[in-house]
Amino acid sequence: MGSEKQGFIWLSGLLFLNIFVLSTADVHYYEFSLQESPFTKLCSTKIILTLNGSFPGPEIRVRRGDTVFVNVHNQGNHAVSLKWEGVKGSIDGSNELIQPGRNFTYKIELKDEIGTLRWHATSAWAAATVHGAFVILPVANEDYPFPAPTSDQTIILGEWFREELTEANQTITPGSADAYTINGQPGETYGCSNDTTFEMQVDYQGLYLVRVINAVANETMVFDIENHRLTIVGQNGTYTNRSFTNSLTLAPGQVIDVLLFPNQNVGHYYITARSSSGTHITNGILRYTTTTTSL
Numbered sequence: 001m002g003s004e005k006q007g008f009i010w011l012s013g014l015l016f017l018n019i020f021v022l023s024t025a026d027v028h029y030y031e032f033s034l035q036e037s038p039f040t041k042l043c044s045t046k047i048i049l050t051l052n053g054s055f056p057g058p059e060i061r062v063r064r065g066d067t068v069f070v071n072v073h074n075q076g077n078h079a080v081s082l083k084w085e086g087v088k089g090s091i092d093g094s095n096e097l098i099q100p101g102r103n104f105t106y107k108i109e110l111k112d113e114i115g116t117l118r119w120h121a122t123s124a125w126a127a128a129t130v131h132g133a134f135v136i137l138p139v140a141n142e143d144y145p146f147p148a149p150t151s152d153q154t155i156i157l158g159e160w161f162r163e164e165l166t167e168a169n170q171t172i173t174p175g176s177a178d179a180y181t182i183n184g185q186p187g188e189t190y191g192c193s194n195d196t197t198f199e200m201q202v203d204y205q206g207l208y209l210v211r212v213i214n215a216v217a218n219e220t221m222v223f224d225i226e227n228h229r230l231t232i233v234g235q236n237g238t239y240t241n242r243s244f245t246n247s248l249t250l251a252p253g254q255v256i257d258v259l260l261f262p263n264q265n266v267g268h269y270y271i272t273a274r275s276s277s278g279t280h281i282t283n284g285i286l287r288y289t290t291t292t293t294s295l
Contacts, residue, residue, distance in 0.1 A: 025065040025139075032058070032072045034080055034098070034130070042179055043192040046164050048129040049076050049121075055184045056156045056215065057119075057132035064114050064139050073103040078166070080126050084108055084134065085253060086117040086237040110136060115234035116154070116211040116255045124172045124217055125165035131156070131215045136237065146233045146242060146259065149209035153200055155284075156183055156213045157221045157250070157273045174218040175275065180282040182273055187283040198284035200271065202262040209233075210258050214250035220276040223248040225286050226269040231259040249276070262288060 037050040051057035051072075062068055074080060081097045084106070092107035113136050120131035133154045138144060159177035179186045182198040202208060210230070214221045224230075224247035232243045234257035248256050271284035 025067065026063060027067045028060075028062050028069070030058070030060060030068065030070045032070060033075055034072060035075045036077065041160050041181075041186055041192075041195060042162060042190055043194060044162060046162070048164075049078075049080070049126050051130055051132065055129050056158060057130055059133045059135060059154060060119065061135040061137065062110065063137045064110060064112065064142070066110050066136075068108040068110070069105055070108065071103060071105040072098055074098040074100050076100060078126070080130070081122045082106065082119055082130075083122045084117070084119050086113065086255075087134075088113055088237075113237040114138065114239060115237050115257045116213065117237040118213050118215065118253070118255055120215065127215075127217065128159060128161065128165055128172060131158070133211060133213055135211065144233075145239055146231075147207060149259065150203075150206045152209040152211065154183075154211045154213070155198075155200075155223075155271075156215050157181070157223065158184060158215045159217070159219070160186060172217045175277050175279040177216070177219075177280065180216065180221070180273055180275065180280050182271060182282055182284040185284070189281055189283055198271070199287055200284065201287050201289045202260070204266055204288055204290045205261070205263055208260040208262070210260050211255065212248055212250065212258065213255045214252060216252060216275070218252055219279075220252065221250050221273055222276055223250060223271075223273050225260065225271050227264050228260060228262065228269065228286070231261075233257050233259055262286070264288075266290065 032051045036047050037053045079097045079099045089109040089111040096104045098104045117134040119134050120127040158181040160179040162178045179190050185198045186195045187197045230245050236255050266288040268285050268287040274281040
């Protein structure tokens with residue numbers, strides 16, 4: 001009798017937990033438009049395939065266990081499909097090829113994914129510019145298994161080709177990019193005055209959750225922030241044991257979540273991304289916005 005009673009209590013708790021998760025889950029709707037857009041980088045302008053006219057593409061931001069509908073309108077010239085990397089839940093239309101002039105709605109039912117994932121076009125040429133972050137926050141009133149950040153920042157490491165990428169020349173080989181980018185910006189290392197530089201503003205002794213995504217197709221990328229240590233807390237949509245590092249090495253497609261504690265002398269510091277093959281390097285700026293005395 002005692003074991004039966006304990007089993008009933010355990011089952012009741014399990015049912016209660018499931019009801020709680022279901023009751024707190026939300027449904028989100030996103031509208032994406034695939035379109036050809038002009039972008040100027042490395043002192044030249046070319047047409048690239050984008051989602052909603054941006055490079056990288058728009059961020060999806062939801063909570064654990066939510067359901068997401070993404071309606072994609074293909075206003076481009078080629079059939080394209082999207083891939084939702086690392087999603088463990090069900091995806092309706094994961095292999096759908098969206099023809100020009102048509103639209104399709106993906107239904108994504110999240111399960112226990114948490115942290116950061118990514119989405120991208122399936123073909124190599126389109127994925128070079130059609131990609132973005134899939135951020136999954138904890139459910140309301142759920143604590144992080146690490147100190148709660150005061151803010152968060154997504155950083156996407158990408159690549160740029162002077163040549164227009166199409167289905168006809170879609171092979172992207174290691175080291176073939178003409179530049180690398182941080183959130184779509186090449187930085188100041190390529191000698192073009194028109195190129196912009198990514199800047200992240202931080203408060204002294206704030207705590208930031210930085211979501212770093214390697215969207216470079218065939219290159220391992222090395223990422224670091226000058227004079228700042230990073231605490232790894234998650235990878236590819238799951239929490240990990242905390243570990244400390246001065247730099248990150250990200251395989252193609254890898255996502256790493258880190259905590260950043262800005263505790264250096266107030267000023268600005270380089271954010272650096274380079275390929276492990278040493279082909280190119282790009283930089284951004286970490287800029288302190290508050291003042292304090294020297295350490």
